[in-house]
Amino acid sequence: MSPALVELRNISVSFGGVKAVDDVTVDLHPGEVVGLLGHNGAGKSTLIKVLSGAYHADRGEIFINGEKAAIANPRDARRYNIETIYQTLALADNLDASANLFLGRELTTSFGALDDVRMEAETREIMGRLNPNFRAFHAPVIALSGGQRQSVAIARAVYFNARILIMDEPTAALGVQETKMVADLILKLKAEGIGIFLISHDIEDVFDLADRVAVMKNGALVGTARVDDVSKDDVLGMIILGKCPPGAVRGPGATPEEQLASVAA
Amino acid sequence: MTEKAETAAEGEAPAHSRNPAAAGEHRPEAGPARGGIRGALRAMEVDMRLIGMVGALALIWIVFDLFTGGTFITPRNLFNLTVQTASVAVMACGMVFVIVARHIDLSVGSVLGFIAMMMGAFQADFIPQYLGFDHPATFVLTILFGVFIGLIVGALQGFLIGYLTIPSFIVTLGGLLVWRGAAWWVTEGRTIAPLDANFRVFGGGIGGTLGATWSWVFGAVAIVAIVAFAINNRRMRMHFKFPLKPVWAEITNAVVLSGAVVAFVWVMNAYPVPERAARRIAEARGIPIPESGLDWAQGIAVPVVVVALVALAMTYIAQRTKFGRYVFAMGGNPQAAELSGIDTKRMTLYIFMLMGALAAVSAVIASARLQSAANDLGTLDELRVIAAAVIGGTSLAGGVGTIYGAILGALVMQSLQSGMALIGIQTALQSIVIGSVLVLAVWIDQVYRKRIGD
Ligand SMILES: Nc1ncnc2c1ncn2[C@@H]1O[C@H](COP(=O)(O)OP(=O)(O)O)[C@@H](O)[C@H]1O
């Protein structure tokens, strides 16, 4: 098998005394969607922020296409074509869609000035593909709905040719229809061979989209499983009890069987 | 998504020039088109806050004119007003960036004093040792020296704020004391005079104005720039097939702006140079004096030209450069800026260096105007500068502010001060009025923002 697109190996992160992420290992292949599940506070956001360069791992290594990668900040991550759609929408509220889409990577004219007109043209083009209803090109994004804001964030990732896409609870703030729009987008991107980490604390959000799920509890990995090999109830058991079902690959965070037995008794 | 949000946010936007500097406001496109004056203003995409500020300024002028029996709105008083506003206006441009990026600079008045003293000592004590007095290169070297010091002071403060993450309020509060003290140390309190003759031109006093012809040239250049900018903007939008403003709106915009330029030049040219001063200049320059005497117009003061250039440059930086875009992004959402790969530490350093350089420019204007450098120069300027920016619509919450707003804000502050002085209101009462106006202006602005916000 070809090397994984991404492999996070034995990652640990602590804040003060709290171990937010404890020895977690997960991987991701091209065209694959890996659902990262767990309760609020399980450490999902912290784990992927190591990959996106926002946090430093205290221990562990990152491999991209089988090669060790040094990701010290968000700029490094971008060089590896890693794009992140953050849980707390990482948009500058006071700027408009195209300023946000190109933030940090603005198009400039030949003498170095911002080429706003060209950026707007590109924004109109890509938004026309992703979200044809989008027309508020001059409004600061604070004036947009959650779904429109999310489509700006997604457009940013798509425009810059993400190969690895991290989506941290991308539909948490969205309505039903907008959630469906994001789901369609995920399938479209997956078909283009992009590897996607899809993070959620809600199993319903990811089960239908993901090829595999990885479940975290108290910072540690309970286990990973192909969605075809386990049921929703199995995954719920992983999330709530840390109980690793037979179809899954056991992680260091799985609750030992004897302990589960004593809980059941 | 609610029905309301849908229609509000997705209504097609009319074309207008991009203006991240005003991006915190809700744009006219957010609502349905309306007829009448409001509709026309919408089509012209005028910033409603700008209209409000110009209206407030007009009101202040008219009221003072009535109270002073017609001496406020005279070429002489308006000329003086522009000269008095210049120093604060220049620094207010920098303060917009500082505040937009969610910082504050309380040290600008002291930095101005320190740099003025350094430049004073440099041109009056140091340079003459090598070049003699009033050498033509003296003012250039002095200004470069001052700007250099401004950059150093700004870099020092910016480093403490950006890299050591000490709050800007504390660093610059410390700076307020440090640089005022440093200003005294330069000469141990001695006032430096006289300053270099060419340097004094920047004060806008005698010999410090453009005169009639050059003022008209200045106005003509401004008008050409206004028209060229509008045409270029429209052409770009046509090229990309974006929606366009109606032609009548473009023309009205250009005519109003050009009209303002013409009116300004005309008023400045209506203020004559006093006969005695004109004679002195004519003699110094070897110009023959006619029988009928010298009827020279002051024209635009040199410090006002400096303000115009600074404002133009700063507006360009705010709207057309990555640096400006990042300043606004930092103010809108510092985390987002960081996650987008913007080096916010270095940005902070640069923002304060820019502020320092502009404090140096203001120091040139302020000391040239007084024709001397004293260590109390610029005292309380930090408050005037911050007030100008805030009255001009810069939000202390960050992310929102405009350069032209800050300059109008400076003009409002100075108009109030000069007007009250003309009427003969006691200084104590002047302070009370200005302080109250500041609070009132910010409150009105907040209410305005909230109303158009939902
Ligand atoms: N910047 C931070 N500083 C301190 N503690 C943090 C920080 N970020 C996250 N944590 C803690 O780390 C743990 C995991 O948080 P997080 O990764 O956000 O969980 P999840 O995304 O799975 O809900 C929580 O206990 C949280 O309080």
Ligand SMILES: [Mg+2]
């Ligand atoms: Mg999270």
